[in-house]
Amino acid sequence: MIGTICVECQAQSPNLPLYPWTAYVNSPSSIRVRNVPKKIGSWCITRVYVSVVYPDGEIKTAECVPVGGVYVGTVAGAGVSGTTENGYVIIADGTDENGASVTGYVLGRGNVTILDDDGILQPDAKRYYVRMLSADTENHYEGDLYPTESGYVIW
Numbered sequence: 001m002i003g004t005i006c007v008e009c010q011a012q013s014p015n016l017p018l019y020p021w022t023a024y025v026n027s028p029s030s031i032r033v034r035n036v037p038k039k040i041g042s043w044c045i046t047r048v049y050v051s052v053v054y055p056d057g058e059i060k061t062a063e064c065v066p067v068g069g070v071y072v073g074t075v076a077g078a079g080v081s082g083t084t085e086n087g088y089v090i091i092a093d094g095t096d097e098n099g100a101s102v103t104g105y106v107l108g109r110g111n112v113t114i115l116d117d118d119g120i121l122q123p124d125a126k127r128y129y130v131r132m133l134s135a136d137t138e139n140h141y142e143g144d145l146y147p148t149e150s151g152y153v154i155w
Contacts, residue, residue, distance in 0.1 A: 001029040004070075007090055008035035010108030018110030021052065021088050024117040026077040033064055033071040033090055036107065040097075045105070047093040050075060055082025055114055078114040087112030130154065 001023040010016050023029045029052075036045055048064040048071040056079060064071035092105040133146040136153075144155040 001027070001031070003029075004032040004034055005090065005108070005110075006035045007033055007107040008037075011035075011037055011105075014106065014108070016108075017086075018088070018090070018108040020110055021112045022115065023077065023113075024115050025081050026079065026117065028074055028077045030072065030074045031062075031064070033073070033107070034069075036071060036092065042095060042099050043097045045092045045094040048090065048107075049073065049092075050088060050090050052088040052112060053084050054078035054080070054087070054112065055084050056080045081114045081116045083114075084112040086110070 001021060003019070003021070005018055007018070010018055021029065021031075031050055033048055033050070036048055039045075048066075049061060050064060050073050051059060051061040052075050053059050058078065060075045062073035062075045064073035086109045088111075089109045090107040092107055093101070093103045094105070096102050130143045130145045131141070133144055136146050136148070137144070140155040142155060145152055147153075
């Protein structure tokens with residue numbers, strides 16, 4: 001993923017989730033954090049970082065570097081596919097209006113989805129996917145899977 005995340009609304013209203021983080025297995029992600037709260041008097045943000053919990057429970061953290069008003073950070077990729085609810089968080093540190101250090105402002109959280117990378121298919125390679133149905137249908141396609149009274153049936 002190479003994406004831009006705007007945190008202005010979420011920093012003010014933490015109940016709003018950040019845009020989902022979606023990437024492929026083993027693909028690093030570069031995040032651009034935009035609209036970080038601006039300096040007011042002595043109050044300012046001095047550090048922004050992102051922390052991600054991948055579907056296998058592995059945690060990766062990246063320090064973001066300010067570049068032209070946007071903070072940029074790159075996180076190593078995940079080894080497995082899946083989803084993590086509230087799997088990433090953007091955090092900031094800084095100083096308050098009295099000049100005291102403040103750590104751990106949560107600027108927002110969002111879900112993480114890691115997609116399988118099926119690679120490049122060879123011209124003669126065949127792949128079959130299973131499609132989960134809620135019930136039997138009149139028209140069946142190879143890979144249809146549906147529940148019955150005695151278990152599941154795959155077509």
